[in-house]
Amino acid sequence: MTEVNRDFSELYGYRFEDLKPEMSAALSKTVSEADILMFAGVSGDTNPVHLDAEFAASTMFGGRIAHGMLSAALISAVFGTRLPGPGCIYLSQTLKFKAPVKIGDTVVARVTVKELKTEKRRAVFSTVCTVRGNVVLDGEAEIMIPARA
Amino acid sequence: MTEVNRDFSELYGYRFEDLKPEMSAALSKTVSEADILMFAGVSGDTNPVHLDAEFAASTMFGGRIAHGMLSAALISAVFGTRLPGPGCIYLSQTLKFKAPVKIGDTVVARVTVKELKTEKRRAVFSTVCTVRGNVVLDGEAEIMIPARA
Numbered sequence: 001m002t003e004v005n006r007d008f009s010e011l012y013g014y015r016f017e018d019l020k021p022e023m024s025a026a027l028s029k030t031v032s033e034a035d036i037l038m039f040a041g042v043s044g045d046t047n048p049v050h051l052d053a054e055f056a057a058s059t060m061f062g063g064r065i066a067h068g069m070l071s072a073a074l075i076s077a078v079f080g081t082r083l084p085g086p087g088c089i090y091l092s093q094t095l096k097f098k099a100p101v102k103i104g105d106t107v108v109a110r111v112t113v114k115e116l117k118t119e120k121r122r123a124v125f126s127t128v129c130t131v132r133g134n135v136v137l138d139g140e141a142e143i144m145i146p147a148r149a
Numbered sequence: 150m151t152e153v154n155r156d157f158s159e160l161y162g163y164r165f166e167d168l169k170p171e172m173s174a175a176l177s178k179t180v181s182e183a184d185i186l187m188f189a190g191v192s193g194d195t196n197p198v199h200l201d202a203e204f205a206a207s208t209m210f211g212g213r214i215a216h217g218m219l220s221a222a223l224i225s226a227v228f229g230t231r232l233p234g235p236g237c238i239y240l241s242q243t244l245k246f247k248a249p250v251k252i253g254d255t256v257v258a259r260v261t262v263k264e265l266k267t268e269k270r271r272a273v274f275s276t277v278c279t280v281r282g283n284v285v286l287d288g289e290a291e292i293m294i295p296a297r298a
Contacts, residue, residue: 004203004206004207006203006204008203008204008207011197011201011204027193029193035191038187038190038191039191039222041187042184042187042188042191042219042222043219043222043223043225043226044176044178044223044226044230045222045225045226045229045230046226046229046230047229047230047234047235048160048235049229049235050229052160054153054155054157055155055157055160055235057153058153058157059236067222067225067229068225068239069218069221069222069225070191070192072218072221072242073188073191073192073194073216073218073222074192074193076192076194076216076217076218077192077193077194077195080194080195080196080198080199080216081193081194081195081196085196086196086197086198086204087208090217090246091245091246092243092244092245092246093221093243093244093246094241094242094243094244095241095242095243095244096240096241097239097240097241097242
């Protein structure tokens, strides 16, 4: 590979020393039919509850629902792009699926610093996705964050 | 909506009564650059460790890595399409990200029945993703499964 002369430091997000308890960031997205189709394609999850409107209407959900992992992916997007942002390492995540997300719903994914483990440069975050203020997904994540140079 | 006259029962997967401890199913996928681009698009996770080969080469990973939630999505695809299959309801999932997945890696996602909770029609599954036999993601999931009619 040709040698690269770039300053990558400007791409990094928060450093561990900059995190404080209760810091929070969010990302929101209106889930479209196209999102569900793309998610089915990339994951291989072609469950008819996502793809077959007639089947889905016959279930307790009453219509097509988004893949639960699509909401989880929005949480991971907050970590990867907002807080802490690039440079962090995703160690673990718990997910409780509380309610379905339907086509047209706007999902707000929010992460909030819950605990800082200074010796290991790790942070525990609460992670929640809501639709119209109702929790559809919650859980907790542990992230490792780079220290200042 | 026009009334639909279809027998949806043929679309369902396993019923709760058909599950036994140690039953297992898997799904595999070679992760391509296109998968990472699609996952970035649908999730909004544009972290340069996924999209910028030069930045990624400067990190401890030494190159671009797939989104961890892409492996998680493969686990959810096994539940949604193989075991238990359509009709099941995803209640919870834990994820421990153990190692990165790179472009060209073939991920095998496997779920195995660990415990059956008969009174609630729920099953606990161990869930693991491997690349060349090495664990890249593990965890546990709880699923509700419909009973026989």
